[in-house]
Amino acid sequence: MGNSVLYIEDNPDNMMLVRRALESRGYKLLQALTGIEGVSKAENEEVDLILLDINLPDIDGYEVARRIRTSDKKHALTYVPIIAVTANALKGDAEKALSAGCDVYMSKPINIRELWARVEAFVPSPNSK
Ligand code: MN
Numbered sequence: 001m002g003n004s005v006l007y008i009e010d011n012p013d014n015m016m017l018v019r020r021a022l023e024s025r026g027y028k029l030l031q032a033l034t035g036i037e038g039v040s041k042a043e044n045e046e047v048d049l050i051l052l053d054i055n056l057p058d059i060d061g062y063e064v065a066r067r068i069r070t071s072d073k074k075h076a077l078t079y080v081p082i083i084a085v086t087a088n089a090l091k092g093d094a095e096k097a098l099s100a101g102c103d104v105y106m107s108k109p110i111n112i113r114e115l116w117a118r119v120e121a122f123v124p125s126p127n128s129k
Helices: 012-023 035-044 061-069 093-099 112-120
Strands: 004-008 028-032 049-053 082-086 104-107
Touching: 004 012, 004 035, 012 028, 012 112, 028 035, 035 049, 035 061, 049 061, 061 082, 061 093, 082 093, 093 104, 104 112
Parallel strands: 004 028, 004 049, 049 082, 082 104
Antiparallel strands: none
8 A cells, every 4th residue: 555645735835734744754745736636636646545625726625526536537536535624614514525525524724633643544654664
């Protein structure tokens, strides 16, 4: 099993935070700044887990999740873990993310310890082997 995490996020501060946090635990981080780019990287790169922002500049995270789950380019995308990162947990984002095909969700602002725990629940940290 690999350790590549794809983070689909348009906010550079969050991207840098998550990059540092995950690389410090030995993961490889792939970045996508838009929903379309995220779907494309999921289909064309080796990806073991996806972190998915909901508010993106083109298609939203729900649509990204639906496209990944129904992709006909790569069968493994039916099962790849998707963690939604939601800004508006109280407005129903979380439930919508789950029904769009995400496995779990976490709320912004991103808590690093929660991030590590959520990611490690699916993909063990290379540093803990
Ligand atoms: Mn965003």
